[in-house]
Amino acid sequence: MGAHVSVPMYRRSLSQRLCLEGRRCTCCERVFFPPVGGCRHCGGLLEAIVLSGRGEILTVTWITPAGAPPEFAEQAYRQGGYHVAIVKLEEGPKLTAQLTDVTGTPTIGTPVRAQVRLLYDEEGVLRYGFKFSPETPAAADNDGGAGPPEQAGATEGAR
């Protein structure tokens, strides 16, 4: 059974999916992704934070066409399968995502960086979101003012 994400749900979660917007506790500084309502650690108030997208693989597996949910069935069929990893972001939170642009064998500890990619098509609406790709020296070099967008204007961007 797939995970149906309605268009309103997708739209409301775009800042997470496209910008990796999480929450940071103003008291204990713990970071949460996806965003939550209040600090699970100390109960403090949270502020918005855009995560860097950098992290490392905690664990990784390969999903075959037989194991893929409907949203990714076609992708799995055309590619032969896809990697799914649990990634620990450098700010602390762990999340599950596909890997993309994989060369070589991703393994525990491989440094990765978030990329926005086309996930699937449902109800005629294209769904975009993050995947992770292994860091290459070339990608790290491209970091002149690069990586995630500047945080100035973060309050304007939040809907």
Next chain:
Amino acid sequence: MALGIASYSCRFPGYRLAARELSRAWGLVIPGLKGKRVAGLDEDAITLALAAAADIVASPVHVLALASTSLPYRHKAQAGLLAQALRLGSSPFAAECTTSDRAGTEALVTALGVASSLDTGCAEGIGMPECVGGKDVATCTDDDHKVGTQTGPGVALVVAAEVATGSTRAGNDALMGAGAVAFVFREGGAVATIEAFSSFVAEDPGLDFTRADHENRRDIKVPDYAADAYTGAIRGTIGRLLGALNRELAEYRFVAMNAPDPRLMTAAARALGLRADQWQQARAFPETANVGAAQPLMELVAALDAARPGDRILLVGYGSGSAADAISLVAGPESGQGVLARSLAAATDVDYVAYLKLRGEI
């Protein structure tokens, strides 16, 4: 115009098809082409545009211009996804140019025109009915407008991106590649300054077109007609610009052009009397093939990477059917950043069968 290029970047999919694979599959030899990039299954013009823009985006941005002939929707405003992902807020003027390979320079000229007309320090600038600081227009003050230190003309982000679509057997598909390029323009941009532009528009039906109700690019394949139309458009727009600036073509170190077919560019270069070093060095095409609406700006990246401060660059964007823009630039102290080579460094070579799978043919 006081606007100049402040930064630039490009991004390509990781998959690369070497030119020898086209030779093996079709017996094709395309002059000058070494290889091209192919979008992965989870990539499209939007994801590539976003990746290129994210490398250089700054805040604030007042104008966002997106150019592509392969956006995933034919009818939907799509710049909003870029604006949201780049956290630009909801106020930028977003232009989407989509109907020919000239869309890249069309987006550039449009963005510069709108950005130049803004006075970001003042809520009365044209097209800026809201306060840039997010306050109520009726009561905002100059202090509210000091977002960063920007006053005067607005900041423009121009992004062009393309993926190849349709059948691999159609039209000039062998020439079509995937990639994206982004520029930030602001007052005093130190990569290059923009001097002037001129344009050309004419009706030339039958050349390199895709009907709205069909999927594949077509061409009526009359070479003399194609050459006539292309050379006429290039000469028309360049001639007008040089006349206005009272300048000779020989004064330009680089002439960065795009063409639906390399042979058209060769013929036009000969007709214009260009020296080989003006248009055959510092090219993106050998490694990118034709990235459609992004091609003119990609060739500009190649020229900027090779330029020394003070070099004049003439950028020409051509779209079949036809329309063209010529833009005169002068390289500044921050040109020569080696952006194209760096962005092409990582590549995974695929063979023609894998290419067909990536393109959805098998």
